[in-house]
Amino acid sequence: MKLTLTLISAVLLSADAFAWGPHTEIAQAALDAMGADDPLVRQLGPDAKRLAPYAWMADFRQSLLVRADEVFYADDYLLFPAATRHYQHLCPEVEQTYSPYFRRALQAIRTESTHNASRWIGSLLHFTTDTGSPPHAARIVGPTHSKMEGWVDEKLIHLPGYQPQLFGADDASAEAGFLRRMQGLIEFSKERAQRCRADVDGDRRAAVEPVVLESALETARVTADLLHTLGVLTAKANDDDATLTGKVIVPKIEHATMSRLPAKVVLLGTSYSTLTEPDGTFTFRHLPAGEYRLVVIAPGRVSEAKPVSLAAAATVTLEPVDLSQGTDGNLVRNGTFTVRWVSAEAFDHWSLRSLPGKLAAKTPVRDWDGEWIPLQSGVTYHLTARWKATAADANGPQVFLRTKAKPDGGSITTDSAPVVLGTKEVAVTGSPEVAWAQVCIRTSQSPDTVLEAVSLRQALEK
Ligand SMILES: [Zn+2]
Structure with a gap:
């Protein structure tokens, strides 16, 4: 466990906060196996290297991530209309995350900026890699859980010579292939958990490490397959899709951190959302033609819903959405309870x-x-x-x-x-x-x- 934040959460919160140490190393091993010519690595460009740190995303739920080059709420990549709440990262509950986050990550690579897409992929990677942790697969909680998943040498997680596999040639068959691969991973890691459990409880770490490493390597292979599949699928673009771009002028806030928070742009009644770039711009590529209603959320401000009509293959540039007028420095998002994009039964950001x-x-x-x-x-x-x-x-x-x-x-x-x-x-x-x-x-x-x-x-x- 490398992150203090995760470690403390794991101790004080319930089982869902347990953290499989090597998320970063597993994701990195997968990226190394894919190589620079893999379609996903080429599409994400310099943002591909963010996938390894973003593989922690789901452990940051309800948190504001403050880093040298970015500030954002992790929940903007964890909650959306197909996943309206937080899930436990243990089997069986974590299995409910595979389909919605797979589809959402695929959508993000097709429609959003590479930086936004990397964050969405990070959420999917977290649930995928947590599943491969032996105690997560075998549903073991308590002290045995932490020891078992912590006893692995991260430096040994590499996949020399591994050729990433394609889950399926189109979205539906790839999703089905991913679900089958995950069931295989669960069986694989469950068997390792049962095999090393007595040694964990007997504090024989040297006997445990090679067994848990087998799970970490298999998880890395699944991760490589998953990332490779996402890249191959997104290369298939539909020529009839439209592009929507715009710019948001955010309220001026006297706050070193919150003034760096991007605005959130959502298309009501759809699963499309994104965060603005540092210059305030946003782009949705590959939107199906149709009628949309766009809303922008920033601290203290929510825009009026704006109707947007997209013809097939059109590129539409909106007038700038100016949220800077008449603001009072309020730091609360959706403080007027007007946005219900994630769920009609709740309020976004609450x-x-x-x-x-x-x-x-x-x-x-x-x-x-x-x-x-x-x-x-x-x-x-x-x-x-x-x-x-x-x-x-x-x-x-x-x-x-x-x-x-x-x-x-x-x-x-x-x-x-x-x-x-x-x-x-x-x-x-x-x-x-x-x-x-x-x-x-x-x-x-x-x-x-x-x-x-x-x-x-x-x-x-x-
Ligand atoms: Zn987790």
């Missing part, structure tokens, strides 16, 4: 926290959690809520901030005083202990029935 079974049965009150937002040290932020007139309820809804020191999923959190009907706002000041904040809504009704909007923004200088 997640309904599941309560423990007994508690859930006793109370209709639910918590809706916003995305984690980094706070700048020494800067004061105001949380405000604009209630609907209908929200006048005696033990009514609350909006509060949950804060923590580190981005890790396992970090200890603190809840602020709530904003309720009658209170104007709550203030928090960023510090090493209060470095991340999440807006939380506690209500027995749907948030959009009690709230017009919520906002977290930097206090104006006095």
Whole structure:
């Protein structure tokens, strides 16, 4: 396990957060086996090298990734209309991810920029490579799980001479071939888990490592086949498809990190979405001709849905979508609860926290959690809520901030005083202990029935 973030999550969260150490090495071994002339490597160009680090994507759920060259929310590559929630990475639940993420990655390579496509492929690679971890395949949890998957020498994960295999010549047969290959991988790694289990429990690491390495190598072969197949399939383009391009002018935000967050562009009622490039532009290639409605989401702003008509083989360039006017520095995405692209039953960029079974049965009150937002040290932020007139309820809804020191999923959190009907706002000041904040809504009704909007923004200088 190389990433502290993952390690801490694995210790403090439930079984779904267990992390198979060598995601990066497995993906890299697959890329090395494919070589520079493989169709996918050629299509992705310099972004192909991002696939290995992006193979961790699904372990970053609900997190903001902040790197030297990019800032983005991992959930923008994990939640979409065909996958409306987070999945466990253990069998059997992880098996539900194969089809939707395979299709979504294929779609991304055909329609989105190479950088966006690499991130979508990263999500698919995470579920694929986690499956090959012996305890993930054999559904083993607890201390045996962590030891078993951790006991492998990453430096030995290479596939000299391996020729990546094609799962199928068209989308449907390739998807079926992928599902069969994954069932084979599960059987392969389950058998290794059973074979080394007694040695794991007896702390005989030297006996375990070669067995787990067999799984890592087989996982790398499956990964090479998968990436090779994606590249071959995307080379088959449809001449009748259209291209849609545009540009987004994002709200000006006085925040070192959040000002670097790209805007998100979605086509309502479809699985098409993308994040803008650093210059604000976006492109969808290979869209089927038809009528679309485009929405742009940035912190504090959601655009009006814009009708877009695409004729066959057309290239349409939209007027710039300007979200910079009349903004107040709000850092919350979809704070007006208007976007329901992922699911009609929920709100994009908000997640309904599941309560423990007994508690859930006793109370209709639910918590809706916003995305984690980094706070700048020494800067004061105001949380405000604009209630609907209908929200006048005696033990009514609350909006509060949950804060923590580190981005890790396992970090200890603190809840602020709530904003309720009658209170104007709550203030928090960023510090090493209060470095991340999440807006939380506690209500027995749907948030959009009690709230017009919520906002977290930097206090104006006095
Ligand atoms: Zn995982």
